Amino acid sequence: MAETGEGPPLVLLHGGGPGASGVSNYARNIAALAKEYRVVVPDLPGYGPSSKGIDRADPFGEVADRIRGLLDRLGLDKAHFIGNSLGGACALRLPGHPRPGRPDDPHGPRRPRRHPRAAHPRTQQPARLLHGEGAFTAEAGEVHPQHQDSIDPEVVAAPPLKRPKSLKTLWKMDATRDARLSRLPVPTLVLWGAADKVNKPSGGPMLADRMPNCDLYMVADTGHWVQFERAELFNRLCADFLAGRG
Template structure:
């Protein structure tokens, strides 16, 4: 275990060995309930990169765990055989529960965005008694699109590593589809996310991941078992999300027993960035009321 500092927050870095491979977990120590935060699946994504700006506010109320999901950040890379045998969501759920067991975590709050939202849904369906509160931000797998697929954002994500490969121009185009107003995010954000996407093992994984995604016809159909979720659930969605569109949220509202929805106008797929203060307040207030 090592310690690093980001945004004036000290992080403990865990390397947790599971039967699948090593999972990297950043921890913000605290006396409050455990909050596990799962990142999305875009190029260069990781637990810290997706949520570092939210840590100062949330760390005052929670002990935060930020896992890098298999294939991302500093965690192990699933092989093509792994992805043939099981979906990325099934792999992730298995690895994350093992990692949390190794860290001695029993019950916990769970938050997930996009690809991480799919993992969060599956975790809440699988070991229901451990999830005390669930926050889903435009989650994959539990959503049924009304329009054509892949969506605009999904197309940008899939082609980022294809053709001539990664570039700052392609990263800027990707970010434009993720947010409502890309002018909030300057060249420094584009460059940082681009540089984070250049790890050769991550690029190789992403090609396998995209191929497996196409072979399976998309995400696991987690929407079929949404009624298995028993945790109180908060849905957060940008009205202008062009990746996981708001219209598809209706089935989540219909099938999850204890659920509420907050929609952010003039907001895209990255709620935690575009509406940072509101996101932090809503998440903290919702989860604290469950205590």
């Protein structure tokens, strides 16, 4: 886990692509956001040095439960959240929603936590994640750090996420279709790349229609990693939204 800056706590939850990590997903955002916030960047379960193994029947709920535990260990009663892809889906599960099929959270009700939600990476291929030319560059022969992490023997032995076996499974896992979102009062900002090739851009309006207190910004000519491809815009929008600056 990385931590920097001072101010209200802001937790950055990374995406679920093979080899993903908090610092690599938010390499272009951490320093800018740390000017106003105490930025906490964990590696989610199954990624980086975090413990391996995750409940694939409900990965969003599993990660949300563990992030609640992290907040308890840090002594944080509430926090802002930015979630990218898998991290965004988990952030939507944090404001008091128990996991499906479970009794009420044994830890009791929790205060709602504000969280903007970004676009969704689920694969390690930069060409698919990014849209604009020049958004990703690497020296000839350079191994992208996310790919290097994805071939770690522990990750290969216990991949945190596997491709769903059927569209029915994918439908159940898709956080944009969680009926409980219609009861979520937490102010939320959705940023979605209009040229996203990993998750259909129609997911952005779907969230905005379902959630009662949601702002939507469709980012033109941008792919799956809004926070990387349009870092300056992403940083400004998130910081202003969290501070209530319009």
